[in-house]
Amino acid sequence: MECIGVASRGIVHEVLTRYNYQQWKTLMKSYLRGENLWNVVENGYASTPIDAQRDAKALHIIQLSCAPNIFEQIEHLQTAHEAWNHLAIVCRSEFKVQPHILHDVVSDFSEHKALYKFVETGDWEGTSSYLRDQPHAIFWVPPSGRTVLHVATIEGHITIVKGLVHRENQLLEMQDEDGNTALALAAGYTGNIKIAKFFINAEGGEKLLAIENKEGEIPLLLAANSGRKRMTRYLYFRTSSDVIDKQSSHNRVLLLERCIQAHIFDVALKLLESYKELPIESLHVLHELARMPSAYLQASRWQTMVDSLKNESTIMNLCGLKSKNIQGVFGYKNEFLQILRYYKDTVSKLNSSQLRDDLVYDAMLEAAKHGNVEFINDMREANHDLLWAMDNHGRDIFSYAVLHRKHNVFQLMHTLCGNKDIINYSTDMFGNNLLHLAAPLGPLSDLNLRPGAALQMQREIQWFKAVEEVVHVKCRGAKNGEGKTPEEIFIETHKELMKDGEKWIKETAGTFAIVGVLVITVVFPVVFTVPGVLDPGIPFWAMEDRFTVLIVADVISLLASIITVLIYIDLQTSRYAPTDFLKRLPIKIMSGLGFLSLSLVSMMIVFCAALGIGVVILTGFTFILLVPSQLRLLLQIFQFITANPITGHQKSTFIGRIFRKLLLLPIKACRH
Incomplete structure (x- = not known):
């Protein structure tokens, strides 16, 4: 164990991200008040040694409680007061009120309102009649910048879309106020693949694949961002590599990240195959792979069952599927595991410093938190030191497995042989050993699966006993930084659950x-x-x-x-x-x-x-x-x-x- 990875993790239950600022703020404020530090955060501090020390401690707590991308926003600030106020500005600015896609389709203008009403309701006869009388109206643009073709695409009226394009092909390249063509709306907002195919197959339609909106995103990126799997697959095979890499390799990495987020693994795998050598910036995708819920990875386990069952009719009876769909469900190959192998090869070539800089250690802790044991196994095969990733509190992947009740990760301890003793004796910066971490009430996501409070309590005791078996005997009665033994913490935190269990019984x-x-x-x-x-x-x-x-x-x-x-x-x-x-x-x-x-x-x-x-x-x-x-x-x-x-x-x-x-x-x- 030559190197220990250090991850940015905070005191609160969840680190600060773009999406949990209000909850993080409430929890952090309570914690700082409990530590008698809130005054220096709220009002700043006078130039006294004591206040300066309290401010430094408060700033350190806030920094530890931020996700890496949020920490970058405040790492240059010197006081807790500045950091706190800056986070309020940064995080609130992430939430921008966006108008609905249907906003300003028919209202807010009077000219050609009847035409837009015909298009919106799918009345091609009314639309055609109106355009015969006023042919110039087809190019008229309201304040939103959306032409009649944009509206027909949003509403999904394929008949009107075809009629408008056959009448005026130039409509295909017209953009709304956000820079979106009709194809971009179909790709990112409606997911109507029939309309998208018609646009691309129309004369000059392939040029639409390269048109960027004001955010610099092409239709393929918009489809992946919306998680539209069929649309993303179709657009990927129609979009040339030159278009994807037009600005920089960042687009390809962004597409890769979005495909993994949306579980479009077949496209992600094709993107990885296009690389001769994975760029360093693509390692950030490891965090998305690590956060993959363990329930989604059952495909590999199903595959084992399929291989063991020789009778295809038995499989169909179990799954309620036709035989031609079996390969599609079980895959006979797991794209997720193949993607992991690509990153496994890349990670194996990195030194300890690169692993830290590219947050690979952090990804290991994320995987432990989500029970993604496949990720942990592949990464530790690439570099065994990754198994000893540790956060700023001195907690490793097994600590995370116990805290978040991930039994599949916890079971890895049985494979450690002699190195298990290191974990059995280890404590975090608060003096907690593994049994202390098993003592508090587990996550609600784990307990809600149990039939009644009594069985919830039973599962909690099973966790406590399982951890008690692996720690050293002296850890069972050891006191943490607050002077409490694991048993005392267990009884204190499970009082309400015991009452509920007794009531249920x-x-x-x-x-x-x-x-x-x-x-x-x-x-x-x-x-x-x-x-x-x-x-x-x-x-x-x-x-x-x-x-x-x-x-x-x-x-x-x-x-x-x-x-x-x-x-x-x-x-x-x-x-x-x-x-x-x-x-x-x-x-x-x-x-x-x-x-x-x-x-x-x-x-x-x-x-x-x-x-x-x-x-x-x-x-x-x-x-x-x-x-x-x-x-x-x-x-x-x-x-x-x-x-x-x-x-x-x-x-x-x-x-x-x-x-x-x-x-x-x-x-x-x-x-x-």
């Missing part, structure tokens, strides 16, 4: 206990009641098979209901310690729900045996509708108990596997 237990009592009141009298006569002269008890089924099912339903009520009464009176949420309470919920489901099914069998085939059909339909919803919750609780995605361990027993299959059968039956 008691409400669930109360509801299911009432259902269990109702079932008992229904099935209990059946044992002591002799059924009546079904047909004249034939008592029900004479039908031995149905009578036996009725009695057995009734006894099972009664016993299962009693057990259910006893379990949920126990839940109502149980103690609720943090460790109880790990296994004891979820197992009781699962057991009670299982017995309740058994009692309900048995009760339906009792009624079916007593009343005949018509009721069998009706109750079977009811079972298909209602029971699977409860079984899904039961299966989800079971998975929480037997599987731990944080460590990658799967606790599976023979009974557990049988139970899982039994739970899945009715759910699969419903889907089919």
